[in-house]
Amino acid sequence: MSPTSLTPPLTLLQRLDLALRCMTPFVITLLLALVPVLPLHLPHEIDLVPAFTLMAVFYWTVYRPDLMPASAVFAIGVIQDFAAGAPLGITSLILLGTHGVVLGQRRLFVGKPFAMAWAGFLLTDAAATAVSWAFASLLAGEPLALGQSLLQFVVTLVTFPILAWFFVTTHRRVLARV
């Protein structure tokens, strides 16, 4: 039943190596949460960056849900909101929602062509955009301008393949035998 009984016990270094490898998805996502805050000196009109954490949570929930537990998702959302000075709680709610829904549907994506995952991400991105806009408007007490949200939706969708390629590479290099 348990595969560990067939393999010899791990040395300390091997355990450490394994632990670090297992933490990779979380650490990458955490760093991605800080990227939006970097001064990129963009013009004010397009001063937004793709929702990197949404992509990361989507990818790792689909392909390695064991390494992206709900608690990690929550922590990433909270840290992102604090770092950006954004209204608290919205990002963690969005990311948790994504995690919860995707976890139930991941069989649709695992082992299927990338287009399928991209289509799934389109729906996720759309839902996340709508929900975050709704909550941000609710907290602000007035409907917010939709332009920025829509732009972010598109930018996020378009950058997803690039980030996904990066995740796949990491996945193969670091987590191949984990």
Add this chain to the structure above:
Amino acid sequence: MKARTEAVFRFAAPLKAAMARFAFLSLVAASFALMLLGKAEVVVVERVRMALLDVLAPVFGVISQPAEAVAGAVGEVGQVVHVYQENRQLREQVARLEQWQEAARRLDTENQALRALLNFRAGPETRQVTGRVMGDSGGAFVRSILVAAGAEQGVAKGQAAMTGEGLVGRVSEVGERSARVLLITDLNSRIPVVIERSRERAVLAGDNTARPRLLYLSPDARLSPGDRVSTSGHGGALPPGLPIGVVAEVGERGVLIQPYADWARLDYVRLLDYGLTGILPSLPAPPPAKSSRK
């Protein structure tokens, strides 16, 4: 042995699933709780924000440098293309500004002479701290920047943040070595302003777009594009006369202001300390003006 393990698994699997579901739902509830706490502006949340600002400040200090280098390199390539045109424009501008400098010197001398005649008492001394911009918020719902100067350098909540061009915002959170500046374009920014030409008063309100709008303008106010807008000093939050921008558009969508500040080149900001407490700091008894900000 094998049978026993299987039995344990049969019992443990549903239990584990139930635990996971419970944990998930608790985290969702925690997110909602955070939303309410953040909205209610609980002191604890503010403390945590400040503490985290200080933890994150060195991290941003390090990782913002390669990001700036990349942005700088991209910008330089663009600049090389436009260098001739820009040079010509700058020459014209220098010629124009030299005339203004002449005028300013003359007015300054005259002003000082008149002040001496009237025995004028100057306003309170200004102290200023300049800080490097080490982060901005790329979210769709918030417009703020992180500045590498904090309480240790004398930064306090409510101080005005300026670039060479004009007002960019107000200090909203202060850590030991870092501070967050709420930009005038942020949804929560409300700044009492005055139209310089007509002395009409209004409130400049951000809406997360590049051009904030004027609120509470009297209906018979006459404005035209190009009118300069500066702080009025009402409410005691900011000193009067800080330049903000010009009227860009008077139309159905209201009066839009084009700020002087160049958002794409926000590298350093000056934080001005006028010794004004105003409406922003958490006073023991908040004045009624605070509720109207929301």
